[in-house]
Amino acid sequence: METTLSESQQxxxxxxxxxxxxxxxxxxESQRRPSxxxxxxxxxxxxxxxxxxxxxxxxxxxxxLNVLNQMCIGFITIYISYLTLRTGxxxxxxxxxxxxxxxxxxxxxxxxxxxxxxVLTNGYKRKTKTTIHWVVLTLGGxxxxxxxxxxxxxxxxxxxxxxxxxxxxxxxxCILAMTxxxxxxxxxxxxxxxxxxxxxxxxxxxxxxxxxIALVTQYYGYQTGYFKSRSxxxxxxxxxxxxxxxxxxxxxxxxxxxxxxxxNISQQF
Numbered sequence: 001m002e003t004t005l006s007e008s009q010q011x012x013x014x015x016x017x018x019x020x021x022x023x024x025x026x027x028x029e030s031q032r033r034p035s036x037x038x039x040x041x042x043x044x045x046x047x048x049x050x051x052x053x054x055x056x057x058x059x060x061x062x063x064x065l066n067v068l069n070q071m072c073i074g075f076i077t078i079y080i081s082y083l084t085l086r087t088g089x090x091x092x093x094x095x096x097x098x099x100x101x102x103x104x105x106x107x108x109x110x111x112x113x114x115x116x117x118x119v120l121t122n123g124y125k126r127k128t129k130t131t132i133h134w135v136v137l138t139l140g141g142x143x144x145x146x147x148x149x150x151x152x153x154x155x156x157x158x159x160x161x162x163x164x165x166x167x168x169x170x171x172x173x174c175i176l177a178m179t180x181x182x183x184x185x186x187x188x189x190x191x192x193x194x195x196x197x198x199x200x201x202x203x204x205x206x207x208x209x210x211x212x213i214a215l216v217t218q219y220y221g222y223q224t225g226y227f228k229s230r231s232x233x234x235x236x237x238x239x240x241x242x243x244x245x246x247x248x249x250x251x252x253x254x255x256x257x258x259x260x261x262x263x264n265i266s267q268q269f
Contacts, residue, residue, distance in 0.1 A: 062117030069112075069249035070120070072242045077105045079239070083230060091154065092226045098147025099221075103170070103214035104243070106140025108250045111211055115253025134181070137207070141178045144214060145171055163220035170217050173210035180206050197268070201261040208254045215247040 077100060084097040112118045113133040114126075121129055148171040152159065159168055180203040183194075194202075221227060222236045222243075231239075 059117065063119055065249055065252075066112075066115075066117050066119050069108075069246055072246040072249070073105060073108050076239065076242055076246065077101065080104075087230065092151070095147045095151040095154070096221065096226065098143045098150070099167075099214070100147075100218070102140045102142070102144025102147055103211065104218055104246070106136050106143060107211050107214065108246060110137035110140055111207065111254045112250055114257060117253065137181070138178070141174050145174045145178075148174075161220075161224075163217060163224055166213055166217040166220060170210055170214040173206060173213060177203065177206040177210045197261065197265060201258070201265060204254065204258050204261065208251070208258060211254075212247065212251065215243055219243050219247075 080096060080100040084093040084100075087093050089097055109120075110133055113121050113129050113136065116122060121132065124132070148167050151164070152168060152171070155164065157168075159165055180199070183199055183203070219240055222239050227236065227239075
């Protein structure tokens with residue numbers, strides 16, 4: 001049985017009817033054509049790339065110099081330790097070992113903790129670096145001050161040589177730096193007396209001054225009778241060169257940080 005549709009139910013076919021497919025993802029060519037927005041000109045991009053490359057090269061140089069500095073510090077520490085342990089840790093030998101461990105090793109490493117070019121601590125967070133800084137410099141200051149005090153007691157605090165006078169100066173600066181370090185550690189509690197920025201800047205200056213005087217004292221220590229009687233002249237010159245190299249390379253980071261703090265202070269006032 002066939003069912004016939006009425007005329008009103010017949011589908012209307014028109015050649016002018018526009019068929020719209022709402023489910024199709026096909027779009028006209030003009031709608032699919034992407035539009036680009038240029039944020040920076042090619043010249044600007046080239047300058048930025050060149051600047052980044054320069055920073056990378058500078059960072060590599062800093063890493064290399066830091067590795068060289070670590071080698072100098074290690075050689076000085078190992079040799080003085082070998083020399084003093086071989087001859088006995090008493091009197092001048094104990095003094096030489098303590099000041100070398102304290103100033104040339106611990107303090108040299110401590111002042112470079114926050115330096116970005118330090119290959120040993122570059123991967124640590126700032127809070128961790130600060131903790132290491134306090135521990136290392138506490139050990140360095142304690143050993144260095146104890147070593148200097150041993151020699152001052154041995155000489156009856158009558159130090160006439162350049163090495164002795166510089167050593168006493170380093171001892172005084174070390175005590176002041178450690179005292180200011182405590183106030184810098186609790187800077188939020190003493191901020192009514194002095195701002196934290198000024199307090200930390202003063203502490204950094206004292207610590208850096210102590211480190212410089214201590215290594216210059218170490219330099220003159222190679223001219224003392226204790227070292228001359230136990231090493232050749234060529235080796236004395238080598239140790240002087242290594243000590244000065246370590247002083248210069250270790251000072252770059254602290255001087256950079258100190259300059260930044262002084263710059264911030266000048267902007268505030």
